[in-house]
Amino acid sequence: MSHPIVVTMICDGHRPDFVSEATTPQMARLRQAGTWFADHRGIFPSATRASSASIATGCWPVSHGLRGNSVALPSAGGHHVHDAGMPEFFDTYRQHFGRLLMRPSLSARVSGLHGALLCSNVSPGAAWFHDADGHAELYHRELSYRPGREPLPAIDAPAGAKGDAVLTEQFITTLLERPPSVATLWLSEPDKTMHAFPLGSPQHLAALRVVDGHVGAVAGAVERLRDRGHEVLLMVGSDHGHESVTETVPVERRLFEAGFKAELESPDVVVACQGTSAFIHFGGDALARRDEVADWLGQQSWAGRIMRGEDLAALGQIPASDVLALDMAKSPGSNRNGVPGLTAMAVRFSETEDAVRRDCGMHGGLGRYETNPTLIAVGNGFAAGSVVTMQSRIIDLAPTALRHLGLPQDGLDGVALVASPG
Structure with missing residues (x-):
């Protein structure tokens, strides 16, 4: 039986000024097929782990509680700095605060429908804070599980191009076999290459072409779901720029x-x-x-x-x-x-x-480009070839998903996106 679905694809760190027919033809095609958000903005700090929590909850860090990529917690005589991306930080954070995030994620909100799928190739912290309470079916190199954190077999998906390919295949297979209400694929590229090589270098552009191929494959799977009668909203973007x-x-x-x-x-x-x-x-x-x-x-x-x-x-x-x-x-x-x-x-x-x-x-600061991620929305309500010049934020993705699914948009800092040109 068909049902509404939200598919979100995050190409970590991708800058919108690198979307072009020459380098990213699949993204350029989707830009024409849907709505382009020309002034899309991230959070402060413009860093992945807190951004992942913001995308999942539709809230600013002040509301969900995760400050950034690294977090200083009180210790004897002052503070101790923790890397929020490391697997052990998850338990450290929970033990310190007596909780994880202060706001529910999309995976929790859709647990009574057809559930959530998350395939993530970024740090363990970024993946786990996206599904802080374990409601999703998660695939990640450090820990894969079914809802309730029932373990799944380990998946060989190292950060970078190899792991992105593995997780894209896993994502498409699961999406088509057991269509959830929300499905998120979070790639480590082009961010990983952008950190290692100069922006605009041959290596950066090559990574973008590979990522763009994954975007095309996911878009093809979305079309297959639509052919089956599912009303699918596809959002393709990034969490920050560089x-x-x-x-x-x-x-x-x-x-x-x-x-x-x-x-x-x-x-x-x-x-x-x-x-x-x-x-x-x-x-x-x-x-x-x-x-x-x-x-x-x-x-x-x-x-x-x-x-x-x-x-x-x-x-x-x-x-x-x-x-x-x-x-x-x-x-x-x-x-x-x-x-x-x-x-x-x-x-x-x-x-x-x-x-x-x-x-x-x-990235991580307030610069013009690092705070400007990419966003394209394709689906019902997002007109082909439309450009929105009014500011949108990564905290607006969750309420947009909830509206598409017909669910309440309570307890959010973001607002549902619209396709009216600004």
Whole structure:
């Protein structure tokens, strides 16, 4: 029996200005077949793990509770920085807060219908926070399970092109065999290649062509579902964009050298780096130095916008009186391949990454291009060839899906997208 379905495909990190007939013909075809969102925006930080939670819940981080790609949790004498992408962080986070996300995901909301399918090739944290309460049928290299986290056989899908191909095949097979209410395929490319090679390089463009082939394969599966009578909404996009790195700055080391930390790796002042932004956390007596640190950062050429923690709610982030948020400095101009969007990058201690990272892609801050992901919607209500110039956000995907499925849109920060040109 046919039923409405929402199929979402996230090509991690893909910039909309790289959608073209020459490089991504399948995406270009879908752009003409549906609605193009010309001013689509991500969250702050423009990083995958918190973005995954925002796409799944339709909420800003301040509402769902996951701050970023790395998270500083209180410890003796200050804070300890955790990588939110690591498998062990899931239990650490739950033990600390006594919960996972504060808002339900799409997979939870459709559990009473035909369920949810998630095939994800990004970090374990990004995959698991997309389905925080285990309602989906999930395929990931670290853990695959049925609803209720009943284990499934391991799947050999390493991050990168090989794993993307494996998971695309798994996604299409499962989608056609057992059509769910919502199905999400999250590829690791082109993000993985963009981090390793300069934006606009032959390697970047080659990765895009491969990703575009997967988009075409999923679009073909959607057409087969429609032929069976299912009303399918297809959304193809990304979670954030990228900018090119101009320099890599060991922010926590610089704070120590400036006298703001007791020891290089002491917990009194720690930096939770988010790529091209960072959260600086203060504990104990160091909290009294927060404003002095903010003033000092304002004098550094590599520091851009500096935000006090109590002001973060305006950016959809979790406010806190013991935090500074730092957006790294942005620069006009382009990288060696003529790709616009330049930014400094934050790391904690390393002095050796600058030459490796220069001109390669990075994200996490508030730059024009890193906060501009891609979105195309094809299906009922999204007119062919339509362009929406009014701003849309990644938090709008979940309410759009719920509207298509005829489900309540309660408890959301986002709003359902419409195809009327702005």
